[in-house]
Amino acid sequence: VVEVVQGLKKEKGEKEKEGSGFTLKTPKGTKDYDERDMAIREKIFSTVTRIFKKHGATTIDTPVFELKEILAGKYGEDSKLIYDLEDQGGEKCSLRYDLTVPFARYLAENSITNLKRYHIAKVYRRDNPAMNRGRFREFYQCDFDIAGLYDPMIPDAEGLRVMTEILEGIDVGDFVIKINHRKILDGMFEVCGVPADKFRQISSAVDKLDKMSWEDVKKEMTDEKGLAPDVADRIGEYVKLKGSSELCDTLAADAGLSKNANAMKGVEDMRLLLQYLDVLGVLPRVSFDLSLARGLDYYTGVIYEAVVLRSPSVQNGEQVGVGSIAAGGRYDELVGMFSGKTKIPCVGVSIGVERIFALLSSRTDRATLKSSPTQVYVFGVGEGFLLERMQIAKRLWDAGINAEFMYKTKPRSQNQFDACDRGRVPLAVWVGKECREAGKVKVRNMTRVEDGEEREVEVGFEGVVGEVRRRLGVLEGLGVEV
Amino acid sequence: VVEVVQGLKKEKGEKEKEGSGFTLKTPKGTKDYDERDMAIREKIFSTVTRIFKKHGATTIDTPVFELKEILAGKYGEDSKLIYDLEDQGGEKCSLRYDLTVPFARYLAENSITNLKRYHIAKVYRRDNPAMNRGRFREFYQCDFDIAGLYDPMIPDAEGLRVMTEILEGIDVGDFVIKINHRKILDGMFEVCGVPADKFRQISSAVDKLDKMSWEDVKKEMTDEKGLAPDVADRIGEYVKLKGSSELCDTLAADAGLSKNANAMKGVEDMRLLLQYLDVLGVLPRVSFDLSLARGLDYYTGVIYEAVVLRSPSVQNGEQVGVGSIAAGGRYDELVGMFSGKTKIPCVGVSIGVERIFALLSSRTDRATLKSSPTQVYVFGVGEGFLLERMQIAKRLWDAGINAEFMYKTKPRSQNQFDACDRGRVPLAVWVGKECREAGKVKVRNMTRVEDGEEREVEVGFEGVVGEVRRRLGVLEGLGVEV
Numbered sequence: 001v002v003e004v005v006q007g008l009k010k011e012k013g014e015k016e017k018e019g020s021g022f023t024l025k026t027p028k029g030t031k032d033y034d035e036r037d038m039a040i041r042e043k044i045f046s047t048v049t050r051i052f053k054k055h056g057a058t059t060i061d062t063p064v065f066e067l068k069e070i071l072a073g074k075y076g077e078d079s080k081l082i083y084d085l086e087d088q089g090g091e092k093c094s095l096r097y098d099l100t101v102p103f104a105r106y107l108a109e110n111s112i113t114n115l116k117r118y119h120i121a122k123v124y125r126r127d128n129p130a131m132n133r134g135r136f137r138e139f140y141q142c143d144f145d146i147a148g149l150y151d152p153m154i155p156d157a158e159g160l161r162v163m164t165e166i167l168e169g170i171d172v173g174d175f176v177i178k179i180n181h182r183k184i185l186d187g188m189f190e191v192c193g194v195p196a197d198k199f200r201q202i203s204s205a206v207d208k209l210d211k212m213s214w215e216d217v218k219k220e221m222t223d224e225k226g227l228a229p230d231v232a233d234r235i236g237e238y239v240k241l242k243g244s245s246e247l248c249d250t251l252a253a254d255a256g257l258s259k260n261a262n263a264m265k266g267v268e269d270m271r272l273l274l275q276y277l278d279v280l281g282v283l284p285r286v287s288f289d290l291s292l293a294r295g296l297d298y299y300t301g302v303i304y305e306a307v308v309l310r311s312p313s314v315q316n317g318e319q320v321g322v323g324s325i326a327a328g329g330r331y332d333e334l335v336g337m338f339s340g341k342t343k344i345p346c347v348g349v350s351i352g353v354e355r356i357f358a359l360l361s362s363r364t365d366r367a368t369l370k371s372s373p374t375q376v377y378v379f380g381v382g383e384g385f386l387l388e389r390m391q392i393a394k395r396l397w398d399a400g401i402n403a404e405f406m407y408k409t410k411p412r413s414q415n416q417f418d419a420c421d422r423g424r425v426p427l428a429v430w431v432g433k434e435c436r437e438a439g440k441v442k443v444r445n446m447t448r449v450e451d452g453e454e455r456e457v458e459v460g461f462e463g464v465v466g467e468v469r470r471r472l473g474v475l476e477g478l479g480v481e482v
Numbered sequence: 483v484v485e486v487v488q489g490l491k492k493e494k495g496e497k498e499k500e501g502s503g504f505t506l507k508t509p510k511g512t513k514d515y516d517e518r519d520m521a522i523r524e525k526i527f528s529t530v531t532r533i534f535k536k537h538g539a540t541t542i543d544t545p546v547f548e549l550k551e552i553l554a555g556k557y558g559e560d561s562k563l564i565y566d567l568e569d570q571g572g573e574k575c576s577l578r579y580d581l582t583v584p585f586a587r588y589l590a591e592n593s594i595t596n597l598k599r600y601h602i603a604k605v606y607r608r609d610n611p612a613m614n615r616g617r618f619r620e621f622y623q624c625d626f627d628i629a630g631l632y633d634p635m636i637p638d639a640e641g642l643r644v645m646t647e648i649l650e651g652i653d654v655g656d657f658v659i660k661i662n663h664r665k666i667l668d669g670m671f672e673v674c675g676v677p678a679d680k681f682r683q684i685s686s687a688v689d690k691l692d693k694m695s696w697e698d699v700k701k702e703m704t705d706e707k708g709l710a711p712d713v714a715d716r717i718g719e720y721v722k723l724k725g726s727s728e729l730c731d732t733l734a735a736d737a738g739l740s741k742n743a744n745a746m747k748g749v750e751d752m753r754l755l756l757q758y759l760d761v762l763g764v765l766p767r768v769s770f771d772l773s774l775a776r777g778l779d780y781y782t783g784v785i786y787e788a789v790v791l792r793s794p795s796v797q798n799g800e801q802v803g804v805g806s807i808a809a810g811g812r813y814d815e816l817v818g819m820f821s822g823k824t825k826i827p828c829v830g831v832s833i834g835v836e837r838i839f840a841l842l843s844s845r846t847d848r849a850t851l852k853s854s855p856t857q858v859y860v861f862g863v864g865e866g867f868l869l870e871r872m873q874i875a876k877r878l879w880d881a882g883i884n885a886e887f888m889y890k891t892k893p894r895s896q897n898q899f900d901a902c903d904r905g906r907v908p909l910a911v912w913v914g915k916e917c918r919e920a921g922k923v924k925v926r927n928m929t930r931v932e933d934g935e936e937r938e939v940e941v942g943f944e945g946v947v948g949e950v951r952r953r954l955g956v957l958e959g960l961g962v963e964v
Contacts, residue, residue: 024591035540053855056886058517084568109506150889279872373535404538407632
C-alpha cells in the first residue's frame, strides 16, 4: 500500500510549475477534497448533525486560531504538535488543536454555566501524517459536549448513546466502545506504587497498549520513564482486565483497590453508568477496559474510545485498519483553568470524521456516485439557439429547478451528451428549430430507467416547468436520485 | 457607535483569568458565534448552497493553509495582509487569503480544464478590523466559479444571475450590481496618458471612489502615485460615466477610446453581456459603472460588485452601512500562473457572508429565534423517575424524534419548565407515578398555539411515539416551528 501511495504522490503531487522552481501541491499532511469526496463527507456530516440535533444540541463557532496562551498547558506531551502563527506584529496565536479547549474558553469568557453544543470544524496537528490510514495534519472533528453541574453519569451516558447512534447510523461496521475511568486508573497507579508525579507519563504509556505489546509498553515505563519493574508488572496485571458490570464487583473485591478511595469512587461511577447504558440500549456496544488511558491531560472522569472491529471493506485480504474512530470523556477542571473560581463540569464526544471517511470511501463505488446536483440539461441542437436555451434555463431556475446548459453559442451534440452523462443528469430539455418557430421544446428522460412514459414529449414554452416537475416526480418515485 | 463597541469590549472581552495575567478573548478581528448567530448564519448558507446547486455547481474543499509561494504575487498591495504560519521546521505556509487562488492551484495541480464548483469556507486577512460593519480578520466566503474555455460572456452572465438570485433570496434589501471591464479601464488609462507600469496602482486608487471623494482620489493619484494632474483630470471625466447598454454606444463614439483596441474589445464584451443579462432577467439590477475598478491583480475581464442601496434596517435614524456585499469577475491568467502552458479561463462570484450576516442580524428578533432543535421535553415529576424518562427518551430517539430530559435524578419542576421554555420546545411528555404503576404518560402541547386538541392526553408507553408524531404534525400544519 505504501508503495502505491508513494507512486500516486510522485505522479500527481510533484508537478512543477515551469521555470518557477516550486512544486504544485498542498502542504504536508493536508489534502484537497474533490466533488466525489465531498459527496461522501457531506453524507457523514448530515448523519452526524441529525443525531447531534436529535439530542437537543445547538451549534456554536469559534475562530480557527486562538491566543497561544489559551492552548498552553492543556495537551501534555502533545503540545509540541501545535501550529503557531508567525508573529507579524500583533498577538501570538496558534491554530486550534481540538475543539474542546476553545469550547472551555468560550464558556469561561461568556460566563456560561450550562450548554449542550455541537461543533463541526477543522483542527490542526503537526503530527507525522499517515494519509492512507486517515491521519492528517488538518482534519475535521465533530464534537458534542454537555457542560453543566448535573447528577453523576447521566450526561456521560447520553454522550455514549450519541456516539453509538452515529457509528450505527453511518454503518462503520462492527465496533466496540472501550470505557474506563481516570479515577480508577489513578487509584490503580497509586496501589501499584507509581510516584504521583509520574501518573500522567505512565498513563501515556498505558494508552499505547492498542498499538504496542505489553513488553514494549513495560520497556517504555521502566527504561524511558524510570519505573521500577515490579511496579510495572503490577500494572500489567490490572490492564489485562476487561468486561462489564461484573468487573465492578471484581475491582470492589480487589485487596489493593478496595482500600483506595479514588478508585472506589470511579467504580461507583462505572456501576451507575453501566446501569444507565443498559436502559439506553447501549450496553451491548460497550467494554469496560482497564487498558484504556487516553493521552490528553484534561480528562478527570470516565473516558471512552470507539474502535472498529472488522471493517466491512477488506483490501488485498487485509483489513483497512483505522484504529480509534471516536473518543471522549469527562473534563471537570478545564473550564476552571480559564474562569478561576467557577468550575463547570463537562463531558464530550468527538467523532473522527477522516477515519470514517477513509472507511466509507474505500467501499463506495465512486463511478456511480452522483456528485452533480443538476436535474435538467438544456440541449441546443442545430444552430445552437443560445438565447432560447437561456430563456428555458431562466424559467427552470425561477421555479427552483437545478438546470445547466453549455456555455457555447453552437455547442456540439456529443459534448452536451457527455456533460449530461458525467453529471448523471436525469432529464433533458431539447431546444431546436421548433422552439424559435413555434415555441415548442422536447422533454426527454435521460436515464435508463423505464418510467412508463413516452421517452420524449413535446411541450410549449409555458408547459416546460410543469412537465419537468412531473417527470422528476415520477423518476424520484422509481428511486432515481434527482 | 465606536464608543458603544469599545464599551462592550471592555465589559465582555477583558476578562482576566485570576492570577494568570492574561485576557480571556478571541484574537483581534475574530469572534465567536453563539447558537443564535449560528441559526442566522445557517439560514444564509442554506440559501446560498441551494442556489449554487441550482446552477449545477459541485463543491470541493482545500486546506486552510497553502504553501507560501502559492499565494505570492497574486494580491498586489494587499499581500501584506497575508497571515504566515511560523516556521517550525517544515514547509513555509500561509493562511489562505481568498478561495480563488487555492481554486486555481487545485485546477492546475490536477490538470482540470473545466469545472463549475462552489466553496464555502473561511479566509484570513490581517486587515484593520471593523467588527460592527462586518469587517473581520477571519471570515467566510461563499464562492461560485466557472472554469473552462467557453464562448464570450456566457458564464459571466450566469455568475451575475447567481449573485442576483442569492441577494434576492436572502432579502438583503434594495441592491445594485456595478459592472465594469478591466480592458475598458486599461484602455481608458492608456487614452488618458497613464504610464503602463502605473495601471494597477491607479486602478487601486479608482477603486476607492466608493469610499472617498474624487478630490481625495485625485490627490492619491498625483501626490502619492506621481500622476500628472491633467492625466488625473481626464480619468475624472471618464469615471463619472454610468448607465446600461447606451453607455456602450457612448464609449464606442468617444474620440479617444474608440481608437483603443483594448477598450473596444471590452465594450464589445459589455454589449454581449448586457444582452444576456436581459434574457436572464438580471438587467434591472445592473449598472455599467466606469468608476468600478476592484483591487485584486488577477482580474482580466468583466468585474462586478454588489452594493446594498437602502438597508431595510435603520439604527438611530442612520442606515447600517455595509458597503460591498458580493463581488467577482473574470480571471483568465491565474491558473496559467501555476500550470504554465495551459491557460484555463475562469469567472467567479464571491458572497460576503459576514456583511450580509450583519444586515440580517440587525433586523432579527433574537428573543424569538428558535435555536434549539428539541421537539419534545421529557418531564419528571415527584420522585423524578429518571430511568422511566430515559426509557421514554430512548423510544423517541429510536424513532428519530429530537428529545431531551434534565440530567438530574429528581429535577425541580421550575427548572424543567425553564429549559423547555428557553428552547421553545413545542411538546412535553409527562412522566409521573402512573408511569411506573400503569405504564402511562401524558403528552402535552407546550406552545400557546390552539391546536384544537386536548391540551394534555394520557397514552401508554407503546403509544408515546405515535402520539408525539401526530401532535408534531398538527402543530407543524399550524405553522409552528417543530
